[in-house]
Amino acid sequence: MPRGAGAGQPPEAPARRLDPPAGAARLAGMTKSTVRYVCTACGAAFPKWAGHCEACSEWNSIVEEAADAGPALARTKPNAARKIAFVDLAGDAAPPPRAVVGIAELDRVLGGGLVAGSAVLLAGDPGIGKSTLLLQAAATLARGGARVLYVSGEEAIEQVRLRARRLGLADARLELAAAINLRDIVAALEAEAGVAVVVIDSIQTMWLDALESAPGSVAQVRACAFELIRLAKTRGFALFLVGHVTKDGAIAGPRVLEHMVDAVLYFEGDRGHQFRILRGVKNRFGATDEIGVFEMTDRGLAEVANPSALFLAERRGNIAGSAVFAGLEGTRPVLVEIQALLAPNPSGSPRRSVVGWDGGRLGMLLAVLETRCGLRLNASDVYLNIAGGLRIAEPAADLAVAAALLSAAADRPTDPGMVFFGEVGLSGEVRQVAQAEARLKEASKLGFASACLPRRVARGRGPLAAPDGLVLREVGHLADLVARFAPPADKSSA
Ligand SMILES: Nc1ncnc2c1ncn2[C@@H]1O[C@H](COP(=O)(O)OP(=O)(O)OP(=O)(O)O)[C@@H](O)[C@H]1O
Ligand SMILES: [Mg+2]
Numbered sequence: 001m002p003r004g005a006g007a008g009q010p011p012e013a014p015a016r017r018l019d020p021p022a023g024a025a026r027l028a029g030m031t032k033s034t035v036r037y038v039c040t041a042c043g044a045a046f047p048k049w050a051g052h053c054e055a056c057s058e059w060n061s062i063v064e065e066a067a068d069a070g071p072a073l074a075r076t077k078p079n080a081a082r083k084i085a086f087v088d089l090a091g092d093a094a095p096p097p098r099a100v101v102g103i104a105e106l107d108r109v110l111g112g113g114l115v116a117g118s119a120v121l122l123a124g125d126p127g128i129g130k131s132t133l134l135l136q137a138a139a140t141l142a143r144g145g146a147r148v149l150y151v152s153g154e155e156a157i158e159q160v161r162l163r164a165r166r167l168g169l170a171d172a173r174l175e176l177a178a179a180i181n182l183r184d185i186v187a188a189l190e191a192e193a194g195v196a197v198v199v200i201d202s203i204q205t206m207w208l209d210a211l212e213s214a215p216g217s218v219a220q221v222r223a224c225a226f227e228l229i230r231l232a233k234t235r236g237f238a239l240f241l242v243g244h245v246t247k248d249g250a251i252a253g254p255r256v257l258e259h260m261v262d263a264v265l266y267f268e269g270d271r272g273h274q275f276r277i278l279r280g281v282k283n284r285f286g287a288t289d290e291i292g293v294f295e296m297t298d299r300g301l302a303e304v305a306n307p308s309a310l311f312l313a314e315r316r317g318n319i320a321g322s323a324v325f326a327g328l329e330g331t332r333p334v335l336v337e338i339q340a341l342l343a344p345n346p347s348g349s350p351r352r353s354v355v356g357w358d359g360g361r362l363g364m365l366l367a368v369l370e371t372r373c374g375l376r377l378n379a380s381d382v383y384l385n386i387a388g389g390l391r392i393a394e395p396a397a398d399l400a401v402a403a404a405l406l407s408a409a410a411d412r413p414t415d416p417g418m419v420f421f422g423e424v425g426l427s428g429e430v431r432q433v434a435q436a437e438a439r440l441k442e443a444s445k446l447g448f449a450s451a452c453l454p455r456r457v458a459r460g461r462g463p464l465a466a467p468d469g470l471v472l473r474e475v476g477h478l479a480d481l482v483a484r485f486a487p488p489a490d491k492s493s494a
């Protein structure tokens with residue numbers, strides 16, 4: 001879970017923790033002024049310790065850390081500054097040179113390949129497959145003739161070799177080192193010429209001896225990243241930094257680096273599912289809404305060229321509470337099943353539980369269904385799940401979520417051959433969403449027969465280019481959808 005959300009419940013007693021593992025002894029001898037308190041989740045610094053970070057709302061993430069000796073600039077001569085030459089906006093500018101990795105799902109998320117001199121942070125939960133992905137990327141680049149250095153701070157050479165053998169990559173001419181001392185790594189990188197790509201796995205294990213704080217601390221992680229990024233810019237190699245999403249407050253998380261790097265990619269997925277999603281959340285050289293879809297196999301990560309088929313693979317038709325959403329991830333249409341379950345709860349404080357969608361958005365939709373469509377859900381727990389572990393951010397999913405909820409409430413399945421998309425407004429109106437044609441095309445490609453979509457208010461819009469044979473069911477208001485699920489016999493009681 002990369003952003004915000006966090007652990008949810010505050011711990012019972014936010015015990016004060018002072019546990020930088022190795023730096024503790026050193027810290028103990030310090031005066032008060034050389035100590036500060038930083039949030040290991042977001043990097044915010046505070047003068048006092050607190051159990052709760054005001055900047056990112058994380059609990060128990062603030063730790064004591066040695067303050068840096070002060071900016072290095074202050075210690076140099078003021079007249080050593082050089083004059084800056086300002087230039088026009090309209091000058092020569094070439095697009096940045098890119099190296100195509102050769103793994104299409106990764107290249108797409110990167111914005112069309114790896115930019116020379118750029119720094120890419122690959123963040124993800126432990127064990128999700130970060131090392132696997134980067135070893136595959138590094139080996140593919142090396143096979144293409146690029147000089148790639150892979151520095152493992154976490155695993156011994158033998159472990160990386162074993163993984164390479166398992167993935168069938170042992171023949172790739174990758175240059176491998178196991179090291180954590182950043183001074184050594186920087187010296188080694190400075191001595192090498194013609195390096196195209198450097199992988200650091202992981203940034204949290206790197207250690208700069210010039211700093212007092214322990215490896216994994218916010219100061220260490222930032223300082224090490226800064227040195228490596230500076231080197232990448234001056235030497236022109238592309239830098240991959242692996243960053244673990246940490247649950248333990250003692251180690252800095254990848255978010256403390258987000259502003260320093262050029263691109264931030266999150267590798268997500270449910271460990272219970274085989275597939276993994278690579279999502280760009282920041283990219284100075286490309287769009288951020290693209291995703292890459294992979295499947296974890298015993299031979300490593302396999303690219304999934306047709307994610308819709310994968311996400312719908314386990315769908316069983318004719319079950320109440322299920323609706324297929326024709327979504328869009330970046331430029332790619334993706335069909336995914338939305339599942340809703342209602343369970344009676346007369347306690348007066350029903351649960352709303354969401355996996356893969358925004359809880360606030362569900363609350364809004366439930367309110368609209370209650371106030372505008374007369375649906376009574378306040379005596380039911382509502383569970384909403386995006387099947388397969390995909391996380392959806394599009395408001396276009398509103399209509400499909402509403403269909404799943406209505407289907408669950410009526411205990412009548414939605415038409416299994418129908419896809420849904422459309423945004424729902426507060427008055428219950430169904431609004432247009434982007435790229436309707438692309439969504440319809442994907443639905444048709446996967447064998448769907450009809451689509452439920454927003455009514456086209458004809459004002460200068462041409463007819464919708466729907467694929468042949470696909471039946472379009474337009475709805476202008478959520479009440480139109482409600483009417484479809486109403487039992488035919490006793491409409492008056494609904
Ligand atoms: N022998 C194996 N056969 C099949 N799959 C394996 C095997 N070993 C590891 N895996 C898969 O690879 C995953 C670990 O991948 P990887 O080490 O790349 O993850 P990571 O994100 O780098 O983890 P870490 O946080 O430990 O660095 C495992 O969760 C598992 O799914
Ligand atoms: Mg790893």
Ligand SMILES: [Zn+2]
Pocket residue numbers: 039040041042043044053054055056057058061
């Ligand atoms: Zn924070």
